[in-house]
Amino acid sequence: MSDVIVTRLPNDVGGLSAAPIDQSDHVLAPWEKRCHALADVLDFHKLINTEEKRRGVEALGSEIVGKLSYYERWAVAFANILFQKGVLTPEDLAKRMREVERRLAAERGDSPGAGI
Amino acid sequence: MTEARTNRGHDHDHGDPHAPIVADGQPSYYEIMETAIRELLVERGHFTAAEIHRQIDLLDSRTPALGAAIVARAWTDPAFKVRLLADGRATVEDLGISFYDDTGLVVLENTPEVHHLIVCTLCSCYPRPVLGLPPEWYKLKPYRARAVAEPRSVLAEFGTVLPDEVEIQVHDSTSMARYLVLPRRPDGSDHLSEAELAALVTRDAMIGVRLVELPQGSRS
Known part of the structure; x- marks a missing residue:
């Protein structure tokens, strides 16, 4: 049954059987x-x-x-x-994510780098 | 993308995991990623921070009340309805409701013979300019998977049971083609004004999962 992972990409769910619909909303x-x-x-x-x-x-x-x-x-x-x-490089993003994490931690008053 | 730290582990089960609501306000790995991408692109001049703020305001301004006003107008103005069904986007734009993207809008009129239902099986395409952002269930697998195969049982889960002789047409949205259901005007609503009618029209009725009904006791 490995063919289904080729014929059905992850988003292609139309027509599959599935669970009842959870109608609760998410803000x-x-x-x-x-x-x-x-x-x-x-x-x-x-x-x-x-x-x-x-x-x-x-x-x-x-x-x-x-x-x-x-x-x-x-x-x-x-x-x-x-x-x-080529708009961003992985290095650009990794570096900026570390900076953002430190900045947000500092804004919350956590010790710098905590949890990293 | 090698150090993905996930925030899983809350114990209830639903088709689409979401990050647990964290009380300490600590941002998730993905929230940090979104912030970092946005800041880098702003710094490099691809767009401005003000554009993001304006788009958030625009998203907040789009609610099902816009779609409900369109529906009530179509119920009370036959010439408008003809134009709306012929060219949804242009007719809606004539009301002063802008489309902020390239999407087209097809309005589908429910009749005693045909009931329409909209879905996006591949993801979450939705008539956002006139309804706002879609409900969570519209984006999740159970609705997307089942609406096209077993629409009657899907409708029944929303409490909507149609006679067998009513044909159900399911419309699968795409990135460019969006749909809006024009529900049937409820019987006994002749005395209501356009604004009173609009107040009856729900988001779910414009998706097609529910009917528009008069409140209990208000039939005349």
């Missing part, structure tokens, strides 16, 4: 709304369009798609697509 966290706004702005500036974003999520593979939340997948897909397009 977006502030960062999730920022992530959505970022997606729109990336599209407006022709950096990443909707279709590229969808394919970028699919390219994460079913394990990551299954384990990350909706906007977590978007963030990782944006990073990978921007690397592929």
